[in-house]
Amino acid sequence: xxxxxxxxxxxxxxxxxxxxxxxxxxxxxxxxxxxxxxxxxxxxxxxxxxxxxxxxxxxxxxxxxxxxxxxxxxxxxxxxxxxxxxxxxxxxxxxxxxxxxxxxxxxxxxxxxxxxxxxxxxxxxxxxxxxxxxxxxxxxxxxxxxxxxxxxxxxxxxxxxxxxxxxxxxxxxxxxxxxxxxxxxxxxxxxxxxxxxxxxxxxxxxxxxxxxxxxxxxxxxxxxxxxxxxxxxxxxxxxxxxxxxxxxxxx
Amino acid sequence: xxxxxxxxxxxxxxxxxxxxxxxxxxxxxxxxxxxxxxxxxxxxxxxxxxxxxxxxxxxxxxxxxxxxxxxxxxxxxxxxxxxxxxxxxxxxxxxxxxxxxxxxxxxxxxxxxxxxxxxxxxxxxxxxxxxxxxxxxxxxxxxxxxxxxxxxxxxxxxxxxxxxxxxxxxxxxxxxxxxxxxxxxxxxxxxxxxxxxxxxxxxxxxxxxxxxxxxxxxxxxxxxxxxxxxxxxxxxxxxxxxxxxxxxxxxxxxxxxxxxxxxxxxxxxxxxxxxxxxxxxxxxxxxxxxxxxxxxxxxxxxxxxxxxxxxxxxxxxxxxxxxxxxxxxxxxxxxx
Numbered sequence: 001x002x003x004x005x006x007x008x009x010x011x012x013x014x015x016x017x018x019x020x021x022x023x024x025x026x027x028x029x030x031x032x033x034x035x036x037x038x039x040x041x042x043x044x045x046x047x048x049x050x051x052x053x054x055x056x057x058x059x060x061x062x063x064x065x066x067x068x069x070x071x072x073x074x075x076x077x078x079x080x081x082x083x084x085x086x087x088x089x090x091x092x093x094x095x096x097x098x099x100x101x102x103x104x105x106x107x108x109x110x111x112x113x114x115x116x117x118x119x120x121x122x123x124x125x126x127x128x129x130x131x132x133x134x135x136x137x138x139x140x141x142x143x144x145x146x147x148x149x150x151x152x153x154x155x156x157x158x159x160x161x162x163x164x165x166x167x168x169x170x171x172x173x174x175x176x177x178x179x180x181x182x183x184x185x186x187x188x189x190x191x192x193x194x195x196x197x198x199x200x201x202x203x204x205x206x207x208x209x210x211x212x213x214x215x216x217x218x219x220x221x222x223x224x225x226x227x228x229x230x231x232x233x234x235x236x237x238x239x240x241x242x243x244x245x246x247x248x249x250x251x
Numbered sequence: 252x253x254x255x256x257x258x259x260x261x262x263x264x265x266x267x268x269x270x271x272x273x274x275x276x277x278x279x280x281x282x283x284x285x286x287x288x289x290x291x292x293x294x295x296x297x298x299x300x301x302x303x304x305x306x307x308x309x310x311x312x313x314x315x316x317x318x319x320x321x322x323x324x325x326x327x328x329x330x331x332x333x334x335x336x337x338x339x340x341x342x343x344x345x346x347x348x349x350x351x352x353x354x355x356x357x358x359x360x361x362x363x364x365x366x367x368x369x370x371x372x373x374x375x376x377x378x379x380x381x382x383x384x385x386x387x388x389x390x391x392x393x394x395x396x397x398x399x400x401x402x403x404x405x406x407x408x409x410x411x412x413x414x415x416x417x418x419x420x421x422x423x424x425x426x427x428x429x430x431x432x433x434x435x436x437x438x439x440x441x442x443x444x445x446x447x448x449x450x451x452x453x454x455x456x457x458x459x460x461x462x463x464x465x466x467x468x469x470x471x472x473x474x475x476x477x478x479x480x481x482x483x484x485x486x487x488x489x490x491x492x493x494x495x496x497x498x499x500x501x502x503x504x505x506x507x508x509x510x511x512x513x514x515x516x517x518x519x520x521x522x523x524x525x526x527x528x529x530x531x532x533x534x535x536x537x538x539x540x541x542x543x544x545x546x547x548x549x550x551x552x553x554x555x556x557x558x559x560x561x562x563x564x565x566x567x568x569x570x571x572x573x574x575x576x577x578x579x580x581x582x583x584x585x586x587x
Binding site for chain 2: 057059078079080081083084088089095096097098099100104105107108109111112113155156159
């Protein structure tokens with residue numbers, strides 16, 4: 001694969017394993033993500049996708065192996081330092097400051113992202129971008145699941161990350177909302193030349209937006225390559241995609 | 252990645268400009284009037300008090316002000332940052348002892364001893380906090396408690412310096428002696444307390460205060476947004492220590508004597524009770540709570556000397572009748 005060997009990788013995992021007691025959640029994974037790439041990370045529940053994100057963000061330390069961001073080993077850096085270095089992430093279940101207002105959530109993110117002048121306008125614009133412009137005064141905890149996802153996304157985008165890790169960005173959304181959110185994400189990513197890795201169960205989003213698909217199963221990488229090739233891989237069809245792939249293939 | 256960025260420094264400084272627009276209203280830093288109006292009213296009342304009531308009540312009010320500082324100190328940690336300190340008496344006691352010892356042993360004036368006492372407590376908080384802000388919440392409760400306990404033991408046993416359990420009488424000039432001038436003592440306490448409270452209010456309304464509330468809501472989210480959570484917690488722990496120490500040092504003016512019991516857990520419990528009574532996470536919560544608790548103790552204390560019994564009854568009443576505090580009763584209870 002040309003994408004896996006040429007320009008310099010933004011993110012590189014070298015022989016990374018993570019053990020929780022007797023469970024090997026991530027088993028000796030090596031992965032290089034090139035600058036500007038859009039990579040989908042798919043696999044059944046419990047495949048280790050979220051653990052991989054946590055290892056990249058620094059919430060978890062690998063039991064063995066190394067995580068490199070921009071060619072530098074980041075094992076000494078905590079999540080906040082990695083965030084400042086340019087890694088931003090969302091969570092499968094959105095993490096928000098639920099007791100604060102939507103506007104306050106956004107304000108904290110904008111400050112953390114270094115937004116200085118016209119902060120109020122910046123907050124309002126960022127909220128409007130994800131369709132929450134009218135809900136600035138609402139408590140974040142009162143938002144719907146989709147609303148929470150969109151707020152969290154807006155907050156992470158406000159950090160202007162160079163590497164964006166999105167954990168199921170469209171979960172809990174309707175078809176139209178999914179399309180709108182993915183367009184928003186792709187627009188932000190391409191405009192800034194950012195790199196994105198996203199976990200997703202929605203097969204349509206995966207094959208519509210990812211230039212590369214990495215399939216995980218039981219903590220290991222099962223397949224890695226262009227979407228079409230991965231889609232035809234019989235092991236992938238068998239283990240994960242199943243009928244959804246057959247359906248997509250027909251389309 | 253190379254150290255804190257410029258915005259990080261600005262964040263801790265001062266009240267930002269009020270943003271505009273609908274979102275601006277939502278994030279306006281001054282907050283709704285119900286937040287600060289009671290403070291203005293209380294301050295006006297406090298200033299007029301010596302002209303209105305007898306000396307007995309002026310001294311009661313001085314005690315209320317000291318309790319307010321203790322409560323605000325706890326509320327900064329618990330209500331705003333989500334850090335349950337059960338050892339704010341440690342810093343209160345350091346404030347009291349450092350002030351008295353500097354006045355008695357080093358012969359400095361009380362007004363020079365006061366900032367030194369505050370600084371000493373802030374340094375103790377910063378030093379102990381380097382460990383404390385990184386541990387689990389339950390361990391944080393236990394170790395803050397242990398710190399105060401350790402200091403109480405030390406003060407009780409360092410007899411040559413502190414007089415041990417017999418206490419140390421503060422050798423204060425006549426101008427600050429409460430039997431000679433209760434009003435002067437009261438105004439001295441009021442002036443310092445007012446400054447401390449306004450600074451604390453400015454802090455919770457600043458962007459740094461907002462970030463702390465975010466940390467209280469979800470520390471991992473804050474951390475993954477690039478906020479150095481441990482450093483923010485350390486900062487507020489030191490600030491809260493300084494405010495408690497101001498209360499402790501001022502208490503010397505109204506008690507004129509310091510015992511090792513200034514470190515006792517009952518004082519930390521008082522901080523907790525006045526905060527819960529008024530409303531945790533609301534700036535005026537511990538202010539209202541201090542007034543109510545001190546009044547109850549004052550009146551009930553005339554017939555019963557057991558303040559622990561009173562505190563217990565008040566705590567029970569809060570839990571049963573106003574679990575989010577008195578201020579939340581009329582407002583639906585949303586905190587900052």
